[in-house]
Amino acid sequence: MDGFITCMTQAIGKTPLLRLDRLKAHLGYEGEIYAKLEQLNPTSSKKDRIALGMIEIAEQKGLLKPGQPVLEMTSGNTGTAVAMVCSAKGHPFICVISKGNSVERVKMIKALGGQIVLVEQAPGAEMGKVSGEDMRYVEKVAERLVKETGAFYFNQFQNNDNSASHEPAALEMWVQSMGQIQAFADFIGTGGTFMGYARALKRLNPAIRAYAVEPHGLAYYKGEIIPGTSHTIQGGGYAKDMVIVDKAYMDGFLTVSCEESAEMCKNLAKIEGVFAGLSSGANVAAAVKALNGAERGNHFGVVVNDCGLKYMSTDLFCL
Template sequence: MFSKISSSVLEAIGHTPLIELSRIAGEVPGKLYAKAEFMNPTGSMKDRIALKMIEDAEKEGKLRPGSVVIEETSGNTGIGLAMVCAIKGYKFIAVMSEGNSPERRQILQAMGARVELVPQVEGGKPGRVTGEDLALVEKRAEALTEEMGALWVNQFHNPSNCVAHYETTAQEIWQQMDGKIDYFLDVVGTSGTFTGIASALKDKDSKIQCWAVEPATAPVLAGKPVTNPQHVLQGSSYAKVPDLWNSQVCDGYLSVTDGEAVRAARRLATEEGLFCGYTAGGNVAAALRLAGWCDPGARIVTILCDSGMKYLSTDLFKV
């Protein structure tokens, strides 16, 4: 049965399916479930925080008709903000590294955003944005904000980032799983998704184990050395502890290599029909490892962060 007509695309944010990955996890003891966040309107979980951060800024009186909104982004949050700003009538400027996939900047421009590209540091590799690259992006976003008198959303420090996932994503997962969850795991970028969901799930059941996923070459949250900050998990692990990180809701750490993330993303597409990006692949690779040594029947939930459509220019699906 169809629902009522929506007044805008913003009403389509959230309420994404939770899918059992029974084909790729058919031979391991644990049961693996994935929240299909790539089915949000602009193709990523970041739609949720984009709406929440803008609406909270409106409630706080920080925005007025015609205001300019600025954000430093790897692409997905910017695309979500471009959608929200288009509906609400704000001008939006996305500040991003040249190292992020070109599809993201093309989508942003198509949605009416101005894209401010910041060159990578010397020796930077396309598709592998580091903490040093991000520092340059942040510096440019800060300068533009002062120059234009704009609102800098600042997802890396904005508590609404966590609240969005606490109030929506986590509640949906809990309801969809009927409260029967043993493990939750997710790659950490800003930490809004992990901290928000883990906090909510532990408030409901303190026995739920929440594990952070990191690139094998940059496991900074686990307290291990960073051997190479240039990894394929775009939008995650910039080799520094994010401001929104809350170690008290983290029970353990898993790391994945670039190769493991790529192979898992390809398996998601060919075996489960789920066309997702690198970070979703990283989550599933880590979840499969956990499902291999956990108790039989343990229920593991992870996130399919964004659509594979944003990576067609990369090597992710090239054979």
């Protein structure tokens, strides 16, 4: 205990690293998996790191002035994280999203003081599903509003400060594992987490291997796309080149199915008491695959991205 904090942003980071001993006993793989419990950040996801990191870097660069609005176009974990950091730091937050998004996180962003701008879906679009065309509509509105409001455009998909903001977490992982991490696996969304950890860990030990995790049939970086495939692992698996990813950092590729990810989520909850979302299950399932193959006997680091509570409206934890 270090006494009290004076701003909610000070509660971000310094998350525990859990060695998955119970999962190992249950599944019988050789080696170790260390899980960075990033769902213990204030808005229950790793995105609190980039919300704080990118906003503070923008402040330092003079790109974001006191009281200036921040704009982003996601209602996902990044939206709630940016809403929290903006609330704590006194920046208005404008969140531009498609009408096709679910309402849960929208409510959380509003509760945290964010302003929601809903954008009509493209003609013929399906409610509850946001298509690429819907996203282009959202992007147009976001770009117009940035100009009109003079907001700082957070832009997690294009801004390299995204990956830089995960580097402190990777250093924590290294220290907490007492320098035992030999490999790292991460489900690619923007690629910010993958790049931040890969860069920081390889700086500490260039022999560390970084594996890109992708959904079965949508493994863009591995080069295995099966036309017509879709997936339910929220937060990534976009099957296209991500601006902030440098493929040179990828030492290997692991694919997981939605079923494998969901099964691992259930195992994590029941066996380890770790209540996590699908992409976290994907990361652990991928590490187990590697430990049953080329990485047998080695020590893996993975991130628990967000909390299972965010999936209550999905059928992930249906009995």
